[in-house]
Amino acid sequence: MGAGWLVLVLALCCAQARANHSLDVVRLDPARPELPMTEVVGWFGPQPRGGISTAAGGGLPFAHLPEQILPFREGRSLWLRLRVRPPAGTQDAWLLEVPVPVIDHVALYQQDASGRWFARSAGDLVPMRDWPQPGRYPFFQLQLRPGAPTELYLEVRHSTSIAVPVRVVTATTHHQRSQMEYLGLGLAIGALGLLALGALVRAVVQRDAAFGWYAAYGLVATLGLAGFTGVAGHLLWGDAGAWVDRAPGFLAILGASLVLVIVGRLSRVLARVRWLGRILQWLAALGPALALLYLLPDKRSGVMILAAYLIAVAIASLCAAAITLRRRDRVGVWMLLGALPLAICVVIALGRVTGWLQPSWLTEYVLALALTVDLPLLLGALNARSQERRSLELRRLAAEHQDALTGLMKREPFTAKLRQAIGRYTRRGEGAAVAIIELANHAWVQKTLGAERSEEALLRTVIKLRRLVRDIDTVGRLGENRFGLILEGAAMRKPMANFGARLVASGLMEEPGRPKDVPLHFHVAAVVLHERSGSADELMQALGDLLAEMGARTHKPVRFLDAGEPSTVSDGTSPAEGRSTALA
Template sequence: MDAARARPSTSYPRWALALAFLVSVSVLWISAQAPAVHSKPKEGASSPASSGAPPLVRLMAGQAKLDLLPSTQYWIDHNKDTTAPAIQASILSGQAKFVPSTSTDAHSIDGKVLWLRFDLKAREAYSQWLLELGSPLMDDVSLHWQDSKGQWKSQRAGDVLARKDWPLHTRLPTFKLQSEATDAVSYLLRIEHARFPVSLPLVVYSDSTYLAEQLKEHMMLGAFVGLLVLLGTASLSLHGLRREPVFAAYAGSLFLLGMFNLTNLGLLPLFIDSASPLISDRLNYALAGLTAALAPWLVRVIVQPVVHLRLINVLIILQAAAMLCCATWELMRPTWLSYQLLNLGTLCSIALIYALMAVTWQRGESITRWVALSCTPIALSVTPLILRNLGAIPNSWLTQYSVPLASTICLPALLYALLARSNSRREGRARAAGLPSHDALTGLPNMRSFLQHMHGSIIRANGFGHSYGLLLVELTNHAWFVKEHGREIADRALILSSVRLQQNARDMDVICRLDDSHFVMLVEGACSQAQLIKLATQISANSQMPAEALPVGSSLRLSISCALMPTKESLSQGDDAHAQLGWLVAAAEAAPKDQRKTVRSIGF
């Protein structure tokens, strides 16, 4: 019977994992099969629009920004040495047949050059307009045009140049457009890029709008970097305090993921090194390989699967060694083969991470499952990057920001899950360390600690001339719990009673368990009779709330005796803490019992 009941709970994770796998495969298949996503341009193909000029785009004073890509034409040149004047001459002679561009184009131009052609006309002279390319990872980009005197002008950006040599020292390649005259200007944009297909948005901004967009972007990226620094500092501090390798592994994965994000977003070469283009040209792919190499091992340390599968361990080691070799190859001498091996290795790393998630999920612990769920979206967010690199989808906002968004959401949740798991495992050691000063069952301060606090309160009350409060709380149905449900349920009732008292107590108040059915609360500071009665009433009302830890239909029954100390009668027994507490216990036992009255006052 028990085995039959346990089957649904064990089959649910398998259904969930199978459903997630089918959804992921379906998304990948649809993305790869979509005919409009990846266009393979035909060089030299002629069309009705290819022989004419591109549509003239008028830049009005009230416009903030404009999507320029639908108004452009493209042509792919197999000769990298062709200059802009030569392209202009080819256009006039009809040799270079430009084709209209669409937002879904993805041009594979490894070993070739992509030329984009567009015409702009500013309505006002000396109005400043800026052209921004929507990808920070471009090898070589240059903008060419003729000024009013017929002289060719050009601006150049890309990873082959240091950021200080760009027209604008920004994260994305940005060019200043011609602004001296209101005549129409024909522009030629030359793009040279290897490895993944080129599909980037082209946006024209006014100078004021561009400044506002830059401020918003810097604020968001600064918050992301600050979050990474905060999480890294917290994880290293936890590792230093608790000596647990899982926090060191978290810090290592955070560092690798942060460095990859900063390089992929164009921040690292912008703020760290403005002299060498090596950081933005090769380091991004090398960091991707290094992250893919160490990610499965770091995830294994973080999730800590109970089942030690020899096959997975061997695959993790082989994967790490192979990816480290590919990353070194990519950093020292990048080729098309090294790039493809990096993509395939990253897919293998994602598969290993999902295998670790599946093994971890079978443990059934809620905290461990939270750890697994926190790791999964980060691995899933790499999928758009791989699809872009393989040419299945065009470059877009999702391909650039999927990993930072997943990191922002999942990294804090992962650290919280790791901290919760660490606290649950350290709870036994913490309670064992607190046995000399705390109660073993409830975790409340023991009698010695309580009397020390009470002694200090008596000294302060005598010095300032005010009264302090004492509440004697009795669990009246403790004997019934022991008789009807056993000692374990009775202990649960005691623990729940201590929780109810702590929920209503202030930070300065102290609670102690006297015996099997009695608690005492020290209300620190100056207090009045009305405050004591109100506090006792709140405790009595909260204790009657139903609790899952108790049997159905049962609740706590607390009888509370409150006293404003010291009184003349208590001082006759002595002015020390032990005597004052003894007087309260004796007075509560001598007071008449009334089952209908749960709160009683003693001495007032």
Template sequence: MGRTTTTISCWIGVLWWLCSMGMAGAQGTPSTATPAPAAIVLGAGERVISLDSRSRFWIDDTGKRPVEQVEAAALADTLPWQLRVPGSSYNLDGNKAMWIVFDTVLPTRKRWFIELQSSGLDRAQLFYRGADGQWVEQEAGDVKAVSDWPVPGRFPTFELSSAGTEPVRHFLRVEHARVDFATPVALYDQAALVASREREQFLLGAYFGLALLITLVAAANAIAYRDRNFAVYAVYVGSLAIGQLAYLGVGAQHIWNEMLKWNEVATFVLPGISGAAALWFARTVTEPGRFSKVLDMFVWLLILALLAAVALDTWLLTRTSFAVVMVLAVLSLVTVAGLIAMVWIKGDDPYIRLIALGFVPVVVMALFPVARGLNLMPASGLTRYALAIGAAVEMPILFYALTLRGNRRRESRVRAAALSHNDALTGIAHQRTLLQRLDDAIARARTLKRPCALLAARISNFDAIIEEFGRETGERMLVVAASHLRHAITDIDLAARVGSHDFALLLEGPTTAEIAMSRAQQLVASGLRPNDALPPAATLKFHITVAMLPDGERDAPGSLQWLVDGLDSMRPDARKLIRPLNF
């Protein structure tokens, strides 16, 4: 107990240190100004142009300077403008605002746009002077509904000036609190922007469609089979998808477009809730209580702590409160990884390793958005989409594993329910079920003038096998024989056990004597092949009688007895193993 507590405390200390290092990243701005980069020539062979190393920035600590003053300071170089380099991050807490300035030249009349490649930005504004010398202002971010953005979408996007061949200076102003601003900013021509958005919408639609399907089917399985694992899995997949709706900006664009207050906190609240659901699901399927009650209690406390931290962060809305959520998220990932390792080593469930393997994609991919939340790496496609990619890989694996596990646990109930119409040992139909189906088949055959076929099969060497190898081997022979019968029929046919070591095959639907004889030959050949479930010298020697029905006025019991009498008349050492009775 003491060692476990000490280990947990060490993990929390390390994670808090990482969080503190992420929040205390280099934010210093040198006092000297960097010369302005050359104007960006739009349409000169490039369709997507990054602003990294091609723009300058300055952070307004008050957040109150108007664009006119910033423009004047940029012309006079009286502010400490610095070159914006790749991978940089900036703390804009305390009402700070970042100004990014760049010049463009547009030789053609094509439309160009600037896109800030992150959702959930508090505010983004673009300023430039139009042809009449007046300021053109565009605004996007969480302060406005996406439908009111200049270019609606998941990311703040603005159209650039389409003035002539003279350079135009653009001023991009960004407000973003609680998480460092480390968003890639790029210029797109219209065709490239449309293509990028169409590709993203297609992939995101595939992910959310898969998530919805898995959630609904898992919920249906939970209700139909009263399976707690599927119920928790449905909650987990659904909450993870809802969290991604917020994190990827899809919810703000399509679902809660007008709910501005909710949109401000959704990006922070929903991923935290989905993290708690993931931990709950991991606990449900790994069952740590079987190995350690302390560990099981720790998992429950961690779930409650994560939910409490999310609630506290929603109330306080500070960088520190969000850092606490991120620390607990990392601790949750470590805990899930530990649970996976534990069941991989100690688990006795045959499908637990497949379940553990299913967790790996999300556990690995979740590290990237968590590292972004801790300001340990800048925003990128990997930090945006890694978790969705991991979830898309994980969902079918876990669903398949849970299905196999559920089928195994329900097997005894299924077999018990099937005893009313199936043989207890072999699992195929018993004689009463066969006679009911055979009676219906004969009636249809008489009405439609289309014959069916009935085959009776006997294991002629059954007594000899029992005498040589014992009763257990004899029972195995019956199960193997039933397996051969299943492989010899189609979905509309029926295999049944009608005696101690006698079986029958009903070939329904329009059939011919040639088809019936072919099935009989297939059954004889399969029985003579060695089987891993039997001793090498134990093969199944079938005697088979075949009849096309209806035959005269014989009913179902009479027809079956006719074929069994035919088996009785065949000598055990008969060389001809298949005997047609009426053709």
């Protein structure tokens, strides 16, 4: 009787063991790509000495892990045990993914045909050439036995707290997902790179150092984003050893220091709020030194340095943006919108360091992305500040090159425009006509009616000129009562002759509602570049001489320089006037 009870108890124990073993087997399903952690048993603690022998030999008390986020540090490791069974009739290969680009070390243990365990490793601390398959994050091809469960062991090591998601997917699903991920990351990294390149071009063309600093920040932020997403480890520096693991944090600190340089230039706090300006300068100068400290072997201390520095950068940036906005400067709006994402992500980092916010790979990833979110916003601030600066520069140039009374360009810039027109005619044969226009009765008006009426006559002259010329033509004031005109595209005399005739007629006609206005007598000396060319100074001198030859009562106020020998035509006002071809 006692022997029967003993046999029954042993049978029940074996049945329970077989039931527990069957519960651990995960049936793979292509429609469920992500493996729930509730179906995986694991163990987290000090790294076992025997490694896979201890884990597979029952030396680790595997159990269902209550939380996904684990406090990793040096000397600790996570072991996961999986028993998977492929679906019947599937032809596609299966892969195990650990989609964490910043993970330090992942090793997958499988059995070969003879039952011996072999490992494949990947992660930041493993050179890309030693990965079983290169990629942004570790993934391994599974060697499954058809129709039978396969036992797998996964070992994970990391230096800071992190979550370890696990996915078992088909090769087709993995490749489709990777292509979509690279498409999105390529668009983001490409956009940031274009912003940096455009800023570099503007820095060279406009000679603006602020855009040069922005280009440097854009390059660092782009590399930082590539580092945190695993793109740089896969394509750029996968075999660079410890640099693969430390590059994202190093670039984050360096990018934050460049942000302070740009913020200081945008807010101009050094000239307005000196104490804040000094703080920005000191923090910016401290950034490269802290970035080098981040490369030290103790990564946990490096993470603390990174969080503390970004907190200081976020606070300083918000203060500078608030002060700029308080001055009702529109640049402050752009700065505030750019500083807020960084401040929010810094709060997340602070919560992670203090322990009141659960750490995960996402918080670490978002912290680095905060340095790139404000790239377009900072560019908007730089553009707004650049427009202000260019507006001031244009007003300064206008004051130097424009006549204060008439608003027309002065003699020097007009001569420069004439040289350009002559150059276009010489190189490409583009036609143009040049004229000097003189208000002949200006001296009489000034002497008889006074300075005020003479200025009024000059302003009326400008109004009549602007009514007759096109937007592409150039008008300038060459002297007290002389004006210059460049008529673009005129290959013959007719356009200039028509203009001169209309101008002379408009000066003599009485304007409606102004019967007491003094008539304006205009003399026009012109030349067509197709007929006679030369240097700008020579043409201006010849046209001036032609005007000097015209008498006050001439009946031919519109005349052209002749390309041939001087004519003997005379209008009865002065013998010297016969040296030109006259048009009535």
